[in-house]
Amino acid sequence: AQRVTQPEKLLSVFKGAPVELKCNYSYSGSPELFWYVQYSRQRLQLLLRHISRESIKGFTADLNKGETSFHLKKPFAQEEDSAMYYCALSGLTGANNLFFGTGTRLTVIP
Amino acid sequence: DTGVSQDPRHKITKRGQNVTFRCDPISEHNRLYWYRQTLGQGPEFLTYFQNEAQLEKSRLLSDRFSAERPKGSFSTLEIQRTEQGDSAMYLCASRDWGRTSSYNEQFFGPGTRLTVL
Numbered sequence: 001a002q003r004v005t006q007p008e009k010l011l012s013v014f015k016g017a018p019v020e021l022k023c024n025y026s027y028s029g030s031p032e033l034f035w036y037v038q039y040s041r042q043r044l045q046l047l048l049r050h051i052s053r054e055s056i057k058g059f060t061a062d063l064n065k066g067e068t069s070f071h072l073k074k075p076f077a078q079e080e081d082s083a084m085y086y087c088a089l090s091g092l093t094g095a096n097n098l099f100f101g102t103g104t105r106l107t108v109i110p
Numbered sequence: 111d112t113g114v115s116q117d118p119r120h121k122i123t124k125r126g127q128n129v130t131f132r133c134d135p136i137s138e139h140n141r142l143y144w145y146r147q148t149l150g151q152g153p154e155f156l157t158y159f160q161n162e163a164q165l166e167k168s169r170l171l172s173d174r175f176s177a178e179r180p181k182g183s184f185s186t187l188e189i190q191r192t193e194q195g196d197s198a199m200y201l202c203a204s205r206d207w208g209r210t211s212s213y214n215e216q217f218f219g220p221g222t223r224l225t226v227l
Contacts, residue, residue: 043220095155097143
């Protein structure tokens with residue numbers, strides 16, 4: 001069965017400090033991994049996915065298949081990064097629906 | 111096209127009443143998904159459509175829930191005989207599957223928040 005674990009419900013960092021949001025997953029097969037973000041009073045939106053291997057808004061995430069992790073990192077946090085972050089996975093066949101973790105609320109302290 | 115839209119944004123109802131939500135996906139998106147999100151949880155998959163065909167339903171979708179996408183465009187989600195446990199945010203998402211890339215993004219609507227008293 002698939003599972004996405006985000007161990008931290010809340011994370012606070014100071015502006016300019018590095019930030020890492022943890023995500024571990026279990027899936028029988030090769031999933032696609034995503035990070036979605038929800039800013040205050042906005043809809044859920046895609047931040048990045050492992051297959052594109054790109055940096056968005058300074059965030060990166062590397063898929064570690066050995067540790068089944070997909071941690072989200074940014075070297076210098078900004079106040080506008082304060083939001084709810086969800087890690088999610090999708091299978092590559094069938095419905096391709098998303099399985100989400102419980103989310104981490106990131107607060108960047110000025 | 112301003113993205114996925116959902117109506118209503120908020121719905122308060124009494125236990126036992128029926129409610130219906132509507133989702134308008136991004137034009138030409140052939141896949142449409144419904145998710146449910148309860149407090150403190152991430153969204154959970156309910157069902158999805160490929161054009162007008164409902165291809166999969168999760169076990170979360172009890173017999174009181176029914177979804178349609180009659181013309182392959184907008185979709186409705188109906189909950190009959192609502193219960194307090196149905197209180198949640200109901201999210202709709204759409205994507206363009208298969209015609210350009212297998213890895214197209216799911217675009218989410220703003221959600222309908224249901225409160226069952």
